[in-house]
Amino acid sequence: MKRKITVTICILIVVLLCLQLYRPAIKEQPVTSDINAPANVKAILKRACYDCHSNETNIRWYDQIAPAYWQVAADVNEGRAGLNFSEWDKLAAPDQKAKLWEAVNQINAGAMPLSNYTAVHPSAKLSAEDVAILKAYLKSTVKQPFTDTAKINAADKQFAQWSSGKLQLKNIPVALNGIAFMPDYKNWQALSTTDRYDNGTMRVILGNAIAVKALKEGNIKPWPNGAAFAKVAWASLEDKDGNITPGEFKQVEFMIKDADKYRDTKGWGFARFKTPAMVPYGKTAMFATECVNCHRPQANTDYVFTQPIKH
Numbered sequence: 001m002k003r004k005i006t007v008t009i010c011i012l013i014v015v016l017l018c019l020q021l022y023r024p025a026i027k028e029q030p031v032t033s034d035i036n037a038p039a040n041v042k043a044i045l046k047r048a049c050y051d052c053h054s055n056e057t058n059i060r061w062y063d064q065i066a067p068a069y070w071q072v073a074a075d076v077n078e079g080r081a082g083l084n085f086s087e088w089d090k091l092a093a094p095d096q097k098a099k100l101w102e103a104v105n106q107i108n109a110g111a112m113p114l115s116n117y118t119a120v121h122p123s124a125k126l127s128a129e130d131v132a133i134l135k136a137y138l139k140s141t142v143k144q145p146f147t148d149t150a151k152i153n154a155a156d157k158q159f160a161q162w163s164s165g166k167l168q169l170k171n172i173p174v175a176l177n178g179i180a181f182m183p184d185y186k187n188w189q190a191l192s193t194t195d196r197y198d199n200g201t202m203r204v205i206l207g208n209a210i211a212v213k214a215l216k217e218g219n220i221k222p223w224p225n226g227a228a229f230a231k232v233a234w235a236s237l238e239d240k241d242g243n244i245t246p247g248e249f250k251q252v253e254f255m256i257k258d259a260d261k262y263r264d265t266k267g268w269g270f271a272r273f274k275t276p277a278m279v280p281y282g283k284t285a286m287f288a289t290e291c292v293n294c295h296r297p298q299a300n301t302d303y304v305f306t307q308p309i310k311h
């Protein structure tokens with residue numbers, strides 16, 4: 001009996017040792033341009049994010065042991081690919097701002113830092129005060145000009161073109177993943193409006209008849225096939241007195257549900273059309289991974305941000 005136990009333990013040790021042989025690499029990469037933020041902001045990012053989103057990954061001894069190590073390596077490699085504070089200047093200034101906005105959003109939604117990580121590294125958990133510091137920093141990076149003549153001129157020019165009929169589409173544009181522009185979105189029902197202080201746009205979110213019916217019936221987890229949303233964005237113009245009005249049309253985005261057809265992108269077909277010429281966004285059909293990544297914190301609500309108000 002005793003012998004059997006000894007043999008089992010020996011086998012387990014050998015298996016554990018064998019597991020150590022498979023070690024996916026976490027590359028040593030130099031810090032080329034660390035994000036330039038105030039010390040208190042930097043301290044929070046270093047503590048809670050840098051292990052996966054920088055080239056200063058600190059792998060503790062207990063992280064080194066496979067199979068846990070495999071998860072660590074996957075998280076670091078995937079995390080760095082989406083956001084790397086050590087190579088910050090690789091992003092253009094507006095993209096840096098957009099990434100910060102996305103980061104604060106993901107923290108707010110409880111999606112970051114990853115919960116399997118904070119369970120083992122409790123010091124990485126963020127307090128309400130930490131989150132407030134990050135939000136205030138994001139806000140401080142934004143200058144909202146009062147009357148921006150360039151913005152007003154752009155809106156006026158666009159309006160003149162529109163009223164002269166020059167902006168009429170000749171063909172229906174199609175995104176690289178095969179989703180066509182849906183001109184009928186203008187007749188859908190407005191569900192919500194949002195504004196984004198970091199990039200000066202205001203947005204309206206509309207739903208088609210299937211989405212509105214599903215909302216009324218509470219049938220939204222998951223949303224039924226055929227439900228579709230449009231999100232339209234305009235520049236927001238602010239005058240000296242603080243009055244805010246829509247300016248130039250920027251883009252319209254769509255999400256259309258088909259659990260089978262769009263299985264690879266969580267059951268939603270994503271498409272974005274920019275400028276009044278409705279130029280499809282994206283360089284390859286894979287552009288939608290960017291959409292899915294940012295919508296991921298809403299995994300519990302079928303990847304949709306806009307939710308009915310609960311009384």
Ligand code: HEC
Nearest residue numbers: 048049052075078079082083102103106112113114117293
């Ligand atoms: C344990 C590793 C880990 C930690 C710590 C972590 N993240 Fe992440 N993060 C990931 C992984 C993996 C992904 C990609 C997959 C996903 O979204 O789950 C990701 C994705 C993201 C994205 C989306 C990037 C994209 O593709 O556009 C943002 C933004 C982000 N994290 C912000 C943060 C912030 C801010 C912190 C710190 C408060 C943080 N993360 C902490 C692992 C981590």
Ligand code: HEC
Nearest residue numbers: 102194229231253254255270271272290291294304305306
């Ligand atoms: C930086 C993060 C981010 C990225 C990237 C992103 N979205 Fe969104 N999306 C949001 C947020 C946040 C909302 C909620 C409404 C708001 O704040 O304007 C939203 C809302 C939407 C909505 C309205 C339905 C809903 O979920 O509330 C549509 C449609 C949409 N996005 C389409 C897209 C498409 C198409 C892409 C890719 C081409 C995309 N989104 C990429 C963050 C993102």
